[in-house]
Amino acid sequence: MAKMMYRDAVVSTIAEEMARDENVVCLGEDIVGGMGTPGGPEAIGGIWSTSTGLFGKFGADRVIDTPISESAIMGAAAGLALSGKRPIAELMFADFIGVSLDQIWNQLAKFRYMFGGKTKCPAVIRMAYGAGYNAAAQHSQAVHQILTGMPGLKVVMPTTPDDVKGLLRTAIRDDDPVIFLEHKALYGVKGEVSDDPDYMIPFGHARLSRAGQDVTIVSTGLLLGFCEAVADKLAAEGIGCDVIDLRTTSPLDEETILDSVEVTGRLIVVDEAPPRCSLGADICALVAEKAFASLKAPPLSVNPPHTPVPFARELETAYLPSVDKIEAAVRKVLSYR
Amino acid sequence: MANIKPFCMPKWGIEMTEGTIAEWMVKEGEAFAKGQLLCLIETDKITNEVEAEYDAVLKRLLTPASEEAHPVGALLAVFADADTPDAEIDAFIAAFKPAETSVAAKGGGAAPAPAPASAPAAAPATPAREPKKIVTNRAISPEALKLAEAEGVDIEPITGSGRNGRITYQDVVQALRPERAASFKGTAQLVADTPEAFASPLARRIAAQHGIALSGITGTGPRGRISKADVLALVKPTTAAPAVAFGAPFELVANEPSVQPFDKVRKVVARRLTEAKQTIPHFYLRVSASVDALMDLRKTANLVLGTKASINDYIVKAVALALVRHPDVNVQVHGDAVHSFPHADVAIAVASPKGLVTPIVRQADRMHIAQIAATTRALIDKAQAGKLGFEDMDGGTFSVSNLGMFGIEQFDAIINPPQGAILAVGGANRVAVETASGDIAFETRIQLTMSVDHRAIDGAAGAQFLQTLKGLLEAPEGLFA
The missing domain is CATH 3.30.559.10 (Chloramphenicol acetyltransferase-like domain)
Incomplete structure (x- = not known):
């Protein structure tokens, strides 16, 4: 077990897979990090440092700096995937997905279906998402609810460096388009990571990070750590929380959620996207539909408000679900009478 | 004073003239919910649990549990809303007159209301709160308003959970129910994920509890994952006796009794027998x-x-x-x-x-x-x-x-x-x-x-x-x- 940062888990997994399979190629804006600058390639590094060293190891044929055109990146990834490569395309900010949505939504996600299963589309689209960096309304959004609702895409939202390792490898080796959402605020988080060169975490396999029998808390990404903090605080009061890290929102590990709610009878979903038509709403509806008989209180989703992400630090802090807000929601559900 | 209600010694049949409180299950100052056990009353013939007929707070307990018998109709306790001032309770007790009691009589107003003979629950049969017309500027759903008026719920303290604080039916139902005593089951065993065996968290916990190895199991869950059912199928029924030939030597195992304390009715039955x-x-x-x-x-x-x-x-x-x-x-x-x-x-x-x-x-x-x-x-x-x-x-x-x-x-x-x-x-x-x-x-x-x-x-x-x-x-x- 090595200890490494979330961002290093990204880059090391890509490097290992590129070394293992020559069909794996990377493309994105400024992923070489310094091309055309006085210092030359790699002088500066990509803005997230999630491609550091790849150019030096694998060269310009396999690590491709693209023009600033998200649509072109996704279109190129789609073509590469159709012609037998395994592209890993980087979208610098998940917020930019709108520009490239046709390539993702109508092309990548539909190929296998529309060609009657005669083609594969093994593309990975990595993107940095999430608030907490004062990056304002166009560079801070969580977009998973848009992508999760699109048939044909698999959507991965890793929380820990180890999950990055296991899930990114699964994504690269998967024959379908996979959206790989990396939270900006987690890039610097350190954790133990498996050394196994074939370490893979299957999709649709949630991780239980705290075990308890009184309330089920479902989340993923940055907010999962907040949920764990709440669970640890309540455990001291004798209140047990099952904290479920979804890992993938599509496919969804319905079984783990329902198994848990059938024991606890109470559900909180903590979601970084605004509330309407959100992952939180989706899971609350799932539980209301399939675990109604087990419920002791109405399921509750904790989301930011239905507004753009604010720029001001104070407002952005107020916008995001916090430990206090999650704790208040848990107590509200526990006190339902 | 509409919400102050007396709780009197019930009359359970023609011959009952007095009864003894064997035990109170609710303490003074405690809230209770409809259906909750209030006390155990014993007569010379029978003992029974008295259930609450509505939600309230036991504001004043006048007759603690003892051997002493109290006549039918005697004031045993006073129930009211939590926020009723003590002075009002005192005034109510001072003004209280035991009414003529008969088996079938139903209480009216502030008079003690012995339960009808057909209803074992002895608490007064008056509604929980008096209906009242509500005039308000607050946003409230029609059904919520209807319920609040019928039950006489004060909607002012309610925080509406609807859009812009609109009060929903659920909000009024919540306001009507008393707070429950918290009881939680606590944390559970966290069994780490093992990359070699793809199993749901619950399946892993059950496997750990029963010492079952996950590696050999074929999963029937989504994408071949091992589910709860796959593990439960391998759990040996605990009742099955170990396959030991009769007469073969065996090791003594712990033979611990399972202790079942008498419940309250059983206690009284045991004493009477x-x-x-x-x-x-x-x-x-x-x-x-x-x-x-x-x-x-x-x-x-x-x-x-x-x-x-x-x-x-x-x-x-x-x-x-x-x-x-x-x-x-x-x-x-x-x-x-x-x-x-x-x-x-x-x-x-x-x-x-x-x-x-x-x-x-x-x-x-x-x-x-x-x-x-x-x-x-x-x-x-x-x-x-x-x-x-x-x-x-x-x-x-x-x-x-x-x-x-x-x-x-x-x-x-x-x-x-x-x-x-x-x-x-x-x-x-x-x-x-x-x-x-x-x-x-x-x-x-x-x-x-x-x-x-x-x-x-x-x-x-x-x-x-x-x-x-x-x-x-x-x-x-x-x-x-």
């Missing part, structure tokens, strides 16, 4: 009766009458007829007095989920066998549903307990005070007997053992009663006379 057995001078009379004729007659009679009367129904009928012919056995013992009755109220012992209960077939001597069958069926159904009320069990002049269906040949029962005697009925057995001509013949006999309270009933009186009973059972035409 002990008292009955220790203080009543029991003596026992045994006789056996041939029931071949009764069994034959039962077949025909049931067919003709269109009933499914059991042998026990016929025995109850015979007992009732014998009792009215021997009023000195049809008695209750009250202190230094013997009360003898013109009609036979026969209690039948029934096993129920709450333990042994003895509902009463009233004036069984006046009943046709089909009526007895219908009455006992109804009582047994009620007993098994745990729905017997006081009116079903109060009084009785004699008891019949039958364990024949379990193959018991004969047994001695404990008298159920204040009754004077109890008949224990054993199962029917084929017995060889000598006939009038000196030959051997088989006949079906049952064993009857009567436990008698010697303070009230002498041996000869008891024996004569049993003689009559035996005669009725052996010549059952008499049951239809």
